Amino acid sequence: MxxxxxxxxxxxxxxxxxxxxxxxxxxxxxxxxxxxxxxxxxxxxxxxxxxxxxxxxxxxxxxxxxxxxxxxxxxxxxxxxxxxxxxxxxxxxxxxxxxxxxxxxxxxxxxxxxxxxxxxxxxxxxxxxxxxxxSPAITREVYKEEAEKIEKVIPISVTPEKRKTRPYLKYAAIALLALTVGGFAASNYYVNQINTHNQLAQEEANTQLESKIQEATFVIENPLPAVTLKVNKQVGNYHIIAGAFRLEENCDKKVQQLKEQGFDARKIGVNKYGLHQVVYSSHFDRLEALKTLREVKRTHNKAAWLLVKDIN
Structure with missing residues (x-):
């Protein structure tokens, strides 16, 4: 073997x-x-x-x-x-x-x-x-930026490499700055007008809202009853098997019998053979489960065995 x-x-x-x-x-x-x-x-x-x-x-x-x-x-x-x-x-x-x-x-x-x-x-x-x-090692290039002051009118940072190879960037930046300054001044005027209008509308809406709140009265005559939710606690993945039954009614009888004898017995579902399984108890800790299994085999059922399974 x-x-x-x-x-x-x-x-x-x-x-x-x-x-x-x-x-x-x-x-x-x-x-x-x-x-x-x-x-x-x-x-x-x-x-x-x-x-x-x-x-x-x-x-x-x-x-x-x-x-x-x-x-x-x-x-x-x-x-x-x-x-x-x-x-x-x-x-x-x-x-x-x-x-x-x-x-x-x-x-x-x-x-x-x-x-x-x-x-x-x-x-x-x-x-x-x-x-x-x-995976091959990842190499990262670190670039050090150097700030350089040029004309006071146009504070643009240009690296020496870019001045030598691409001089047209300097003049493009000058044109872009001129357009930006003009457009920024015009847009500021319209933005200020819009903000003023929005502020007045917001103040009026707040006044109306406060008035409505003061007039409203909320009375709850019949409060809803409290709801109690029963949540099944997870009882562990180590299960001490007491037996498996073809008929579920026999399974229920076995659970009741073990509970009367003081065990925390319950059903854990059907196994791959279509049999309804009954456990003496379930445990989180494996050593605790093995200790309980030895006690059950010594005092109650020599055929009991341990099932390790996550049961939702």
Whole structure:
């Protein structure tokens, strides 16, 4: 059984894939980056890590293998146990385990598992199709402007280069200035007349408005009742699955039964098999969800498992 293939498939959809009795592969999203010296652009991605302390079976990996290979859940658990025993034996013998598109695992001098992630595959589905690229450096030309005084009548700034190569610009500027001064004087007269007219009209309009406001009386005899909006709070993306039912009425009965037993149970919709799913509870924090899952499996339902899904 190529266990790494199933782990790789699940890393696209989940932040934690636990191999029971061995450890957990974790992913963390990092933003896009630009390398300052090489001008290389790196798209956002998921960074892989390995935690040897997380070994409890959350049912995710076994459920996926059972679904793909069309075998019972218990058989999938046994196959995982045999594969884990083989992996531990290889590590004890000093070999390095290479998981394709995931990374390499080996023992250090202290007998702890060291994980070196692979960078050949990006497990962030939002970045699908985005590749690394290198952009050439952008050079910017900085021009220094030098101010030069010429005739007092025509204060025009002309750089020495422009005086030498384009002398006609000086005379064009003189003609433009003369036309501008004449047109500016004429336009100022009309603008002043328009502003005066507008000011008088505005004062008259303000007087009429104040008069209307003083005459108006607003009385609200029957104020509208207050409106109360019920907003559903987001309860997290980590859901402890209690069961799935073909009939929705059985799903409702299960929710009511779990609520009577003290669980914060609810329905989370229909899965891809058309079954109505019921959860014991949902959590924001993954570690809190795993802790609750262990407690549920110990005291209430050994078949409970953890679903990581964003439910709107």
């Amino acid at each position: 190529r266990l790494e293939t199933y782990i790789s498939d699940l890393l696209y959809r989940y932040d934690c894939v636990t191999v029971p009795g061995f450890g957990a592969f974790l992913t963390q999203r990092v933003s896009a980056k630009v390398h300052e010296s090489t001008n290389a652009f790196y798209p956002p991605k998921k960074v892989l890590s390995f935690n040897e302390q997380i070994q409890k079976n959350d049912g995710l990996l076994a459920s996926y293998i059972a679904d793909v290979e069309k075998i019972p859940f218990e058989v999938a658990v046994i196959k995982i146990e045999k594969r884990v025993q083989s992996l531990k034996s290889l590590l004890t013998e000093g070999e390095t385990l290479s998981f394709h598109n995931i990374g390499d695992l080996s023992f250090n001098n202290e007998g702890k598992i060291v994980f070196e992630p692979s960078y050949h595959l990006n497990y962030l589905t939002d970045a699908f199709g985005l590749n690394q690229l290198v």
